[in-house]
Amino acid sequence: MTKLHILSNRLPFSVKKNDEKIELIPSVGGLATGMKSVYGQFEGSWIGWPGVELDTCTTEQLLEMNAMLKEEKCIPVHLTHNETLHYYEGFCNKTIWPLFHYFTQYAEYDAADWESYVNVNRKFADAALSIIGDDDYIWIHDYHLLLVPQMIKETKPSVTIGFFLHIPFPSFEVFRLLPWRMEILNGLLGADLIGFHTFDYERHFFSCVRRLIGYDITLNHINAPDRLILVDAFPMGIDYMKFHESSRHLDKQSENEKSDFTKQLEDFILQSPDRKLILSIDRMDYTKGIPHRLKAFANFLQNYPEYRQKVTLIMLAVPSRDEVEHYQLLKKEVDELVGKINGMFGDINYTPIWYFYRSMPYQNLVELYHACDVALITPVRDGMNLVAKEYVAARTGIDGCIILSEMAGAAKELGEAILVNPNNDNEIAEAIRQAISMPADEQQERMERLQDRIKRYDVFKWAAEFVNSMHKVQHLQSEYNTR
Numbered sequence: 005m006t007k008l009h010i011l012s013n014r015l016p017f018s019v020k021k022n023d024e025k026i027e028l029i030p031s032v033g034g035l036a037t038g039m040k041s042v043y044g045q046f047e048g049s050w051i052g053w054p055g056v057e058l059d060t061c062t063t064e065q066l067l068e069m070n071a072m073l074k075e076e077k078c079i080p081v082h083l084t085h086n087e088t089l090h091y092y093e094g095f096c097n098k099t100i101w102p103l104f105h106y107f108t109q110y111a112e113y114d115a116a117d118w119e120s121y122v123n124v125n126r127k128f129a130d131a132a133l134s135i136i137g138d139d140d141y142i143w144i145h146d147y148h149l150l151l152v153p154q155m156i157k158e159t160k161p162s163v164t165i166g167f168f169l170h171i172p173f174p175s176f177e178v179f180r181l182l183p184w185r186m187e188i189l190n191g192l193l194g195a196d197l198i199g200f201h202t203f204d205y206e207r208h209f210f211s212c213v214r215r216l217i218g219y220d221i222t223l224n225h226i227n228a229p230d231r232l233i234l235v236d237a238f239p240m241g242i243d244y245m246k247f248h249e250s251s252r253h254l255d256k257q258s259e260n261e262k263s264d265f266t267k268q269l270e271d272f273i274l275q276s277p278d279r280k281l282i283l284s285i286d287r288m289d290y291t292k293g294i295p296h297r298l299k300a301f302a303n304f305l306q307n308y309p310e311y312r313q314k315v316t317l318i319m320l321a322v323p324s325r326d327e328v329e330h331y332q333l334l335k336k337e338v339d340e341l342v343g344k345i346n347g348m349f350g351d352i353n354y355t356p357i358w359y360f361y362r363s364m365p366y367q368n369l370v371e372l373y374h375a376c377d378v379a380l381i382t383p384v385r386d387g388m389n390l391v392a393k394e395y396v397a398a399r400t401g402i403d404g405c406i407i408l409s410e411m412a413g414a415a416k417e418l419g420e421a422i423l424v425n426p427n428n429d430n431e432i433a434e435a436i437r438q439a440i441s442m443p444a445d446e447q448q449e450r451m452e453r454l455q456d457r458i459k460r461y462d463v464f465k466w467a468a469e470f471v472n473s474m475h476k477v478q479h480l481q482s483e484y485n486t487r
């Protein structure tokens with residue numbers, strides 16, 4: 005029977021070691037949360053890294069975590085300390101991540117990191133090759149595994165390979181800076197189907213293939229010498245009904261059923277009826293524009309003193325890649341800015357920013373989406389941004405406003421949000437004022453349209469379209485080969 009396997013750097017569950025005990029916790033990030041929703045539909049395994057270093061585990065712990073992961077249909081690819089250092093923290097997060105997000109000044113080009121990236125990609129390819137049948141499908145995810153398509157195609161050409169990039173694909177002028185640009189492009193071109201979040205990323209990719217490799221491109225087909233490769237835009241959706249229903253459940257709860265978290269939020273709102281809550285949720289990442297956002301909020305309080313005491317920013321930042329220097333510097337900058345703004349505008353009764361540096365359980369996220377009047381999402385660069393879509397899905401009162409960066413892939417679909425340039429603090433400050441004073445009927449009108457769209461193209465539709473295109477590419481390829 006034909007199977008569809010998933011291959012990604014991170015598994016949907018990460019292993020946490022509490023003293024000697026092993027625990028599986030849900031992984032954070034768009035890839036893990038999105039794919040976890042659809043994974044159950046596929047016959048096949050999910051192959052990936054469980055998030056701990058091999059050298060730090062005892063044999064018993066390894067056996068235990070492998071067994072726990074097996075129950076979740078996950079196959080671990082274990083990485084050593086040296087591999088996480090050079091492959092994950094190094095090439096993935098000090099080279100590709102900053103470069104593809106246009107942080108060219110942060111990108112490091114280190115030969116040892118590249119070597120490790122090649123070796124670890126080989127390790128993932130071998131893990132996949134050891135379980136996939138000749139006619140199976142494999143869906144490879146994200147920038148950690150750009151070389152794997154070619155590695156698998158060379159060994160098992162009959163396998164249908166899909167690749168989806170969860171981050172932006174940069175313009176040619178940025179991509180060409182990469183010393184290993186040819187290897188990366190050739191690696192990707194081992195896939196039969198290549199998907200991006202937006203048409204712009206697809207366009208940039210085509211431009212790189214044309215100019216660096218010289219392949220001919222017709223519409224969205226790359227005419228490679230040995231086969232046709234299909235490229236398309238698949239804007240990733242969310243599990244709309246899950247967020248919406250969880251939020252509706254909150255509407256119906258009796259006083260006794262409410263969580264402490266909800267009660268505390270409600271008490272806080274009740275203290276002052278014209279109080280407004282603004283929500284900001286991200287991984288702590290320099291691409292998310294957190295310092296600019298904080299400065300914009302300070303500008304807002306400065307420019308509109310009548311809103312002091314009445315508007316609170318709830319800022320959630322989940323720790324991410326904290327071994328990488330730029331992430332450590334960002335954390336320090338954010339801590340200082342929050343302290344400065346709270347010191348400047350706060351008093352005994354008013355804390356302008358509530359700042360949480362931790363992951364939150366799903367239920368608390370929904371409670372926050374449900375309670376907050378405005379979502380402030382201003383990444384300087386973001387492949388998609390699922391948080392924006394989650395906020396839309398969780399607005400059961402059909403009100404609420406989103407302020408969204410033009411630089412997020414989601415901006416292409418969420419035209420009814422207040423779109424801002426994330427580098428323009430004054431524009432964001434003005435957008436905050438516009439959002440909190442927007443008439444209810446305008447909020448509803450915008451929110452209804454947003455909800456219709458996000459509901460229609462949810463994560464299940466997204467996955468189904470990607471998988472259908474994997475079927476389609478097989479037909480296109482056989483026509484192409486008989487020409």
Ligand code: ADP
Pocket residue numbers: 032033034035037038285286287320321322362363364365369388389390391392394
């Ligand atoms: P990225 O993939 O860059 O992290 P996305 O916005 O696309 O950005 O996806 C982030 C995902 O992680 C969302 O599904 C969101 O619900 C989840 N998430 C973000 N912050 C937190 C947090 N503090 N606690 C728990 N989950 C979070």
Ligand code: F6P
Pocket residue numbers: 014032033034035036146147170171324325
């Ligand atoms: O969605 C983008 C993404 O880079 C995923 O590929 C990644 O898993 C996630 O963000 C979180 O990052 P990390 O896996 O490095 O913790």
